Each structure stands twice: as structure tokens, then as C-alpha cells.
Amino acid sequence: MRIAVPAETDANEARVAATPETVKKLIGLGADVVVQAGAGTGSGITDADFEKAGAAIAADAAATVAGADVVLAVRRPTSASLAGVTHGAAVLAIMDPYGQHDAVLDLAHANIQAFAMELMPRITRAQVMDVLSSQANLAGYRAVLDAAAEYGRAIPMMMTAAGTVPAAKIFIMGVGVAGLQAIATARRLGGVVTATDVRPATKEQVESLGAKFLAVEDEEFKQAQTAGGYAKEMSKEYQAKQAALTASHIAKQDIVVTTALIPGRPAPKLITADMVASMRPGSVIVDLAVERGGNCELARPGEVVVTDNHVKIVGHLNVAGRLAATASQLYAKNLFAFLETLIDKESKALKIDSEDELVKATRLTADGAIVHPSFAAA
Numbered sequence: 001m002r003i004a005v006p007a008e009t010d011a012n013e014a015r016v017a018a019t020p021e022t023v024k025k026l027i028g029l030g031a032d033v034v035v036q037a038g039a040g041t042g043s044g045i046t047d048a049d050f051e052k053a054g055a056a057i058a059a060d061a062a063a064t065v066a067g068a069d070v071v072l073a074v075r076r077p078t079s080a081s082l083a084g085v086t087h088g089a090a091v092l093a094i095m096d097p098y099g100q101h102d103a104v105l106d107l108a109h110a111n112i113q114a115f116a117m118e119l120m121p122r123i124t125r126a127q128v129m130d131v132l133s134s135q136a137n138l139a140g141y142r143a144v145l146d147a148a149a150e151y152g153r154a155i156p157m158m159m160t161a162a163g164t165v166p167a168a169k170i171f172i173m174g175v176g177v178a179g180l181q182a183i184a185t186a187r188r189l190g191g192v193v194t195a196t197d198v199r200p201a202t203k204e205q206v207e208s209l210g211a212k213f214l215a216v217e218d219e220e221f222k223q224a225q226t227a228g229g230y231a232k233e234m235s236k237e238y239q240a241k242q243a244a245l246t247a248s249h250i251a252k253q254d255i256v257v258t259t260a261l262i263p264g265r266p267a268p269k270l271i272t273a274d275m276v277a278s279m280r281p282g283s284v285i286v287d288l289a290v291e292r293g294g295n296c297e298l299a300r301p302g303e304v305v306v307t308d309n310h311v312k313i314v315g316h317l318n319v320a321g322r323l324a325a326t327a328s329q330l331y332a333k334n335l336f337a338f339l340e341t342l343i344d345k346e347s348k349a350l351k352i353d354s355e356d357e358l359v360k361a362t363r364l365t366a367d368g369a370i371v372h373p374s375f376a377a378a
Helices: 020-028 047-053 061-065 101-109 124-129 131-150 177-188 202-208 236-250 273-277 320-341 357-362
Strands: 002-005 032-036 056-058 070-075 090-094 113-116 158-160 163-165 169-173 192-196 255-258 284-287 304-306 312-314
Touching (some): 002 061, 020 032, 020 320, 032 061, 047 056, 090 320, 124 320, 124 357, 131 255, 131 320, 169 177, 169 236, 177 192, 177 202, 177 255, 192 236, 236 273
Parallel strands (some): 002 070, 032 056, 090 113, 169 192, 169 255, 284 312
């Protein structure tokens, strides 16, 4: 069994899908591992590090994937970049399948078994494979650090001989994994933290971290969570009530971090231009949803926008990737944990059980077709 780890081609992607630690474990499963030269450079991993772990180094992407039974990647590869893999090869990556029917269909027509790691079910067995959690955790942490770097004042309260410096007021919008880590980080830095989310279960989580919860707690709010733990899209009426509540709150904040995402839909607009205009000069907004259209009306992907009233709106792309070494370490472990379930321990070959709940949840393509029910008819 040959496992390939090509270098990422996206200019904003510094992560890599394997580390020396996971390479050793893959070899322990009986695999030959091939890594493209320079694949780990952005994460501080040299070719020599991979070679020491037992991997072979290939000069280019074509040589890396040639004859591969498994390809591990961070972002969805193109079917062209996978030319030369074995028939029915498994490709594990963050596939971003929503609205990408043609790209997914291309993988199907190339006889690839594409597995979308972000569709991993949130069950106990799959916790170690949950790439959304591992990467969002780092994004929430980095978002607060990016905000602190752009904010021209100190975060914690400081009592000095020259006077007292008040603590920064920090508002976290969206309390998933990223939001919870943002709350914890903001608290560690000494900020006065408030947070909001449409899911009622998050109130206790917010308060357990020492932050204050802010939400319109009506009947719709009590039903605003799917069985899988994700946020539901709220009605226009609820959104209007929540916007009115948060508008006055945002005007008093020094830093706002937005993390709200709904799977398969554009990011909900939480901060309007008028809300931004109400903020004090020097305030900072970090929009973690900018790649899905943004939670802030004025956010721009890949840019730090400075408004007329001197509010900075930070729209960095791939925020988890801004901590590439740590992000790669966790992501590679997520991949290994899942791939291990797809390998027969006796034959040391790929053996995919179509009835396995993990396979059903994540496999997009097989046997030349899109097989995932959520995308087959897209």
C-alpha cells in the first residue's frame, strides 16, 4: 500500500497532511509513504525530517501520487493532480463540497474515492478525527491574537503610578469550537468578555469560561440547534431582534470576533455598516467567516479594512493555517485516526466498509459516481 502526501498548491495554505510522527505510524501499518519535496516547509518540517521518519521524497506532485492507493491532502486536490493514482484510490482531505458539484464530479469520473474530512460525524468514536474542531480551535485562538496585534491599546486592566488602564471589552459572536477558544484566550489576556450564540446550550459553556452571555432568549432560541449540535438558520424576525440587542452592545466594544457559520450556507450577516460606524476609533473586528461571505458586511477576504471612523476589520484567510506547525500536527493526527479504520490490519491493504457510519458520513465519490446523498443530486 502506497500513501502519498503531495504539497499544497494554494498560495494561502502552509499546512501539510502528514508529520514525521504520523509517517512513522503509517509505516507501522505496513504502508510505503511518499512525500513531495518541500511539502512540509510551511509547517517547519524539512524533507530530511520526513526521510528520517521513513518516508521517500518525490521531486514533484506527479511522482508523489504515481501508483498511490491513498492520497492525504489538506485541501481538495483536482482530478488532474491525481493522475496516476491507482483505480479506486482513497483521497482524504477537506473537500469543501458545498457548491462545488463539478469539482466533486470530476473526482468521481477519475475513479477516486473522495472522503470529506469536514463531514466527520460528531460522535464519540470520531472525536479524534474531527478536523473542524482541531482547526477551529486554533482559529479561535489566533483570531484573538490577531485582534490584539491590531488593537492599539493594552488588553488587561493595568494599575500604574501614572493611572489605571481599563481592560478591553471583547465580544465573541458565535460560540462553537472557535468561539469558545476565542473566549478562553480573551479571558487569559485579561479582557472583559461577552459572547452570543443562537444555541441555548452555549449559555452555560460561555458562563463556565467566565464570560457573560448575550442573546434574545425567546421560544425560537430554545429550538435553535440541530440534532448534530450545529446552529440552525434563524428566522428574519429573530435575526432582527438579535441585531437590535447586539447593535447597542457592539457600539461599546473594543474588539469583536465573529465565528458564525452554517454548514452549506453563506455566513449570516451579523454586523452591519451602521454597527461598524457606531464603534469607537481604534476598535477591531476579526471576521473568521470571511471565506464564506463574512459575518461583517464590510469584511473583505484577505484584507485588513480600515473604515472612515478608523475601525479595523480583519479578514485573514485560512486563520488556522497561520499557526501552520500546530495545525498540521493536529490535522495529520485526525487523518491518521480515520485512515487507520480503512486499513485491514492483516492484509495491510485498503479495506473500506461501505456500511461503516464514518464512511457513510464522509465518502463523496465511489465507483465513478457521487455517492453522498447530500451532494449526489446537487
